[in-house]
Amino acid sequence: MSRAELAGQDGRFAAGADGTNPGGAGAAAGGRPSARRVWPLFRSEVLMTFRRWRTLALLGVLAAVPVLVGIAVRIETGGADDGGGGGGGPAFISQITNNGLFLVFTSLAVTLPFFLPMTVGVVAGDSVAGEAGAGTLRYLLVAPAGRTRLLLVKFAGTMVFCLAATLVVAVFALGTGVLLFPVGEVTLLSGTTVPFSDGLLRALAIAVAVALSLTGLAALGLFVSTLTNSGIAAMATTVGLLLTVQIVDTVPQLHAVHPYLFTHYWLSFADLLRAPVYWEELLRNAGVQALYAAVFGSAAWARFTTRDITA
Amino acid sequence: MGRQPSAEAVIETRGLSKTYRGGRPAVDGLDLSVPRGSVFGFLGPNGSGKTTTIRMLLGLIDATGGSARLLGEPMPRAAGRVLPRVGALIEGPALYGFLSGRGNLRRYDAADPTADPRTRDARVEAALERVGLSAAAGKKAKAYSLGMKQRLGIAAALLQPRELLVLDEPTNGLDPQGMREIRSLVRALAQDGTTVFLSSHLLDEIEQVCSHTAVMNRGRLVTQGTVAEMSAGARGRLSVTTPDGADAMRVLKGHGLSDLATAESPEGQTVTGELPGPGEPPGGPPPDLADLNAALVRAGVRVRAFGVTRASLEDVFVSLTGEGFDVAG
Ligand SMILES: Nc1ncnc2c1ncn2[C@@H]1O[C@H](COP(=O)(O)OP(=O)(O)OP(=O)(O)O)[C@@H](O)[C@H]1O
Ligand SMILES: [Mg+2]
Numbered sequence: 001m002s003r004a005e006l007a008g009q010d011g012r013f014a015a016g017a018d019g020t021n022p023g024g025a026g027a028a029a030g031g032r033p034s035a036r037r038v039w040p041l042f043r044s045e046v047l048m049t050f051r052r053w054r055t056l057a058l059l060g061v062l063a064a065v066p067v068l069v070g071i072a073v074r075i076e077t078g079g080a081d082d083g084g085g086g087g088g089g090p091a092f093i094s095q096i097t098n099n100g101l102f103l104v105f106t107s108l109a110v111t112l113p114f115f116l117p118m119t120v121g122v123v124a125g126d127s128v129a130g131e132a133g134a135g136t137l138r139y140l141l142v143a144p145a146g147r148t149r150l151l152l153v154k155f156a157g158t159m160v161f162c163l164a165a166t167l168v169v170a171v172f173a174l175g176t177g178v179l180l181f182p183v184g185e186v187t188l189l190s191g192t193t194v195p196f197s198d199g200l201l202r203a204l205a206i207a208v209a210v211a212l213s214l215t216g217l218a219a220l221g222l223f224v225s226t227l228t229n230s231g232i233a234a235m236a237t238t239v240g241l242l243l244t245v246q247i248v249d250t251v252p253q254l255h256a257v258h259p260y261l262f263t264h265y266w267l268s269f270a271d272l273l274r275a276p277v278y279w280e281e282l283l284r285n286a287g288v289q290a291l292y293a294a295v296f297g298s299a300a301w302a303r304f305t306t307r308d309i310t311a
Numbered sequence: 312m313g314r315q316p317s318a319e320a321v322i323e324t325r326g327l328s329k330t331y332r333g334g335r336p337a338v339d340g341l342d343l344s345v346p347r348g349s350v351f352g353f354l355g356p357n358g359s360g361k362t363t364t365i366r367m368l369l370g371l372i373d374a375t376g377g378s379a380r381l382l383g384e385p386m387p388r389a390a391g392r393v394l395p396r397v398g399a400l401i402e403g404p405a406l407y408g409f410l411s412g413r414g415n416l417r418r419y420d421a422a423d424p425t426a427d428p429r430t431r432d433a434r435v436e437a438a439l440e441r442v443g444l445s446a447a448a449g450k451k452a453k454a455y456s457l458g459m460k461q462r463l464g465i466a467a468a469l470l471q472p473r474e475l476l477v478l479d480e481p482t483n484g485l486d487p488q489g490m491r492e493i494r495s496l497v498r499a500l501a502q503d504g505t506t507v508f509l510s511s512h513l514l515d516e517i518e519q520v521c522s523h524t525a526v527m528n529r530g531r532l533v534t535q536g537t538v539a540e541m542s543a544g545a546r547g548r549l550s551v552t553t554p555d556g557a558d559a560m561r562v563l564k565g566h567g568l569s570d571l572a573t574a575e576s577p578e579g580q581t582v583t584g585e586l587p588g589p590g591e592p593p594g595g596p597p598p599d600l601a602d603l604n605a606a607l608v609r610a611g612v613r614v615r616a617f618g619v620t621r622a623s624l625e626d627v628f629v630s631l632t633g634e635g636f637d638v639a640g
Contacts, residue, residue: 037424038424040421040424040426040428041421041422041424043421044417044418044421044422048407048410048418051409051410052409053409134405134406134407134408135402135403135405136405136406136407138366138371138401138405139399139401139405139419139422139467140419140422141369141370141371142369142370142371142394142397142399142401143394143395143419143420143422143423144370144390144391144394144395144422144423144424145422145423145424146390146391146424149424150422306373308371308372308373309366309371309372310366310371310372
């Protein structure tokens with residue numbers, strides 16, 4: 001068999017075999033714009049994700065956290081507006097009794113280290129591996145979904161879940177906060193006081209920032225997911241990596257690598273509660289997330305587009 | 312799109328080979344040619360490489376050698392253009408258990424970028440109707456029986472009008488009615504001009520629906536051609552029932568029959584033997600059955616029954632791939 005034949009086979013996906021690779025040789029052959037061709041599959045992916053009992057269970061757990069924190073704080077302080085107890089506990093917890101809006105920030109700070117990313121690890125890890133394990137992957141590919149397109153859809157679907165999960169925490173926190181505590185003007189970390197509406201906007205911005213903070217983990221999970229035919233194994237590996245990174249981030253001797261860990265700047269969202277907003281760490285966080293998305297996104301693509309689908 | 316005039320072969324492979332990591336070749340130098348409009352039976356014992364071939368044809372796995380063309384275009388490079396015109400069932404159906412049957416079909420249809428979302432519902436209903444699943448379409452797929460899953464898998468292959476259907480063991484798990492329905496479905500599709508490429512172990516099924524066939528053994532193609540050619544190639548066996556078994560044996564042997572055997576039967580003895588093929592003995596014409604019968608009678612053999620049983624495809628298959636039950640390792 002000649003080299004040329006081999007090259008022809010190897011070039012199959014690199015040339016945008018499914019016509020979604022802009023600028024690739026295959027794009028001309030495919031002919032039609034790619035956005036219209038991605039949309040139905042993306043829509044189906046999102047609908048399917050949120051129709052699954054598992055997704056709803058994960059979101060249910062996330063919704064329970066702010067409610068439980070709110071009730072605990074309420075019981076602890078006996079409903080008395082004593083200006084908040086001592087300094088211990090999660091960020092912002094002492095301010096909740098003054099302003100229920102702070103329950104949003106507290107809940108995000110409480111769920112961000114583990115709960116929230118763990119649910120993302122489950123969804124991202126299962127994204128491709130789960131389909132492979134169930135055998136549905138082969139039918140999606142002969143439909144033909146296109147390997148690049150399918151991977152993009154899986155990543156986008158995971159990001160939608162990240163946003164939904166964060167919003168679930170934020171919305172349930174806000175609801176609980178409003179029900180159990182007084183709300184009103186918000187005193188920012190920098191000492192300035194802003195109207196409640198401004199505080200609400202900042203809460204929304206924080207939720208979006210937290211969701212974007214999960215991009216790196218989503219890309220990592222997607223990559224792991226392309227390595228195996230077992231959804232469970234991919235989920236466990238992704239969550240295991242998350243825990244490892246979180247532990248490494250707490251070891252002072254390893255401070256040299258800390259700035260490159262995808263979890264390192266997660267709590268930078270608090271800087272949105274300053275006036276003016278303190279951007280430095282927020283931007284660093286965005287940079288780290290983009291780096292992880294690029295590295296692991298490419299790795300996932302390289303793996304998935306050349307892999308034998310035997311399940 | 313400027314497509315070339317439809318090539319004669321819808322599936323064409325040249326030296327197609329696949330060796331899985333650390334094993335012997337699963338498919339070895341396959342030269343397959345499936346004519347347009349045929350119903351092509353792809354046969355072979357377990358582990359002979361049928362599914363591996365189908366996966367390569369559909370671009371799911373990379374060939375380690377050779378090339379394949381599907382609908383005249385190279386695979387897997389042209390997958391995006393070719394596969395929307397191909398329906399496939401590969402190694403059984405795979406379904407989302409938490410979706411209904413209808414939901415599964417919608418999902419697969421959404422994965423096809425050429426499928427029009429506006430006609431999706433109608434096409435899904437038509438496909439369900441075609442495999443007789445309309446009544447169970449709202450049920451969760453995890454509650455489906457084996458045969459229902461199989462039907463849903465076939466429905467997914469029928470979501471669009473296809474030029475080629477690749478069906479890997481389509482009747483697996485179906486009840487007799489289901490099998491008959493699939494057979495008539497295959498015939499109807501073939502009549503509409505769809506080429507059907509189906510692998511199966513049920514040889515009488517292949518014999519009933521297929522126009523062409525190919526036989527694989529240990530990754531290699533043993534034979535391919537029309538079903539008629541294959542059955543014709545197999546010689547028939549003559550069987551004579553008579554009380555005078557020994558005489559009959561002698562006469563038949565004298566007329567060139569081979570592999571003679573005698574068995575006791577209620578009417579005496581049944582002597583069977585393989586008729587000589589065309590051109591045997593060299594130079595002589597093949598024996599006429601009427602002449603054989605006359606010769607027996609002339610020799611004083613009292614013939615109570617006389618007939619020829621044509622070899623079934625199963626006999627041909629076994630003679631090509633061996634009697635052994637053990638799967639080649
Ligand atoms: N994923 C895999 N990894 C390694 N070897 C494999 C893999 N899949 C199949 N094989 C090997 O390739 C050979 C051909 O298998 P294949 O599944 O193509 O057979 P088949 O003809 O479809 O058999 P069956 O009639 O049982 O479905 C077998 O020897 C099998 O062990
Ligand atoms: Mg098989």
